Amino acid sequence: MGDDLYSRQPICELAIKQGYNFIFVALASSHKSLYEWLEFLENSGEVVKGQVRKYQKNKLLYYRYKYVNNVPLRETEPSLMVNWYEVEIYDKAKNKVIYRNNFITNHQLNDEKMEKIITSGRTRWKVENEGNNLLKNQGYNLEHNFGHGQVNxxxxxxxxxxxxxxxxxxxxxxxxxxxxxxxxxxxxxxxxxxxxxxxxxxxxxxxxxxxxxxxxxxxxxxxxxxx
Known part of the structure; x- marks a missing residue:
């Protein structure tokens, strides 16, 4: 798992070399070439779209997704071929989208896998934010910069x-x-x-x-x- 800083070819290749799968956030602002491909594929009708209904804490949520397999991660060659998906979570009771994000992965995507892939992609957010909250606010007093020392x-x-x-x-x-x-x-x-x-x-x-x-x-x- 990783945020948009990780969705670069050297890191993706390193993960694969070490035997890991990956799910990394990939934003349009930092992946211009990738999203030009996605725009072309969507206009050609090659981007798959779907929806999953889930109840969480007595709330009806719609997981709307779209995905495409085998798109080039970057403009320069050789480019790693990755699988891309977008997810937005719609809260019917509130009548609004409560979450939206875009990811790349080396997992092959299909409708049967999407619910599990979406859940996996969001796991990093839960672990990272709860861990950071605990370290910063629950007694460890961890800060981004302790403000001490000039070197180490x-x-x-x-x-x-x-x-x-x-x-x-x-x-x-x-x-x-x-x-x-x-x-x-x-x-x-x-x-x-x-x-x-x-x-x-x-x-x-x-x-x-x-x-x-x-x-x-x-x-x-x-x-x-x-x-």
């Missing part, structure tokens, strides 16, 4: 942030104490704020002891050897 500090802070996010996800899958602590402090912001407060005023032998303290709501008395 910003990228180091970014890397450390992403590594912590990775390890937290691993812990959520395999560590029972971490899972229970997260359930006790459901919101990530609350979890991180409590961690900062606790380690500022209390000493813990290890992370397990800290998580046990959180799980027991801090009711256990701690005896610290001050000798």
């Amino acid at each position: 500090l910003s990228i180091i802070l970014l890397a450390l942030n992403l590594i912590s996010f990775l390890f937290h996800n691993v812990l959520e899958l395999v560590n029972d104490l971490y899972q229970k602590a997260r359930r006790k402090l459901e919101k990530r912001k609350t979890f991180f704020n409590d961690l900062r407060a606790l380690v500022k005023y209390e000493w813990f032998e290890d992370w397990s002891e800290l998580f046990v303290y959180i799980i027991s709501e801090g009711e256990q008395k701690k005896f610290i050897n001050t000798s």
Whole structure:
């Protein structure tokens, strides 16, 4: 998956070389030659059009699509041949189009595949936006530019942030104490704020002891050897 920055021949060829399929956004503003081909093919009646009805959260949505296989990605030769499709989602209750986008893919397109292809193409938006929202607004405080350092500090802070996010996800899958602590402090912001407060005023032998303290709501008395 990728946005319009990825729908360039070198990246598409690299994906195929590595054994990957791809679905990349491809906008008319950055693919002039491709859309000239599409205009010609549509005028010739070679662009297939269709529609799928779906109910989502008790709403009737119409997935309107059109597609064509084997069109050249760029003007210069040799050009990779790709398959293009456009989708718009129409909300009948609101009487308006709530989503529209254009994609290229190496998946062969037909009417039977379109519903799955459309769903797959939109998955990146959901994952990317929910992931970015979590990192920016749910306790990690990730920003596009941390505003520190002249050379490498910003990228180091970014890397450390992403590594912590990775390890937290691993812990959520395999560590029972971490899972229970997260359930006790459901919101990530609350979890991180409590961690900062606790380690500022209390000493813990290890992370397990800290998580046990959180799980027991801090009711256990701690005896610290001050000798």
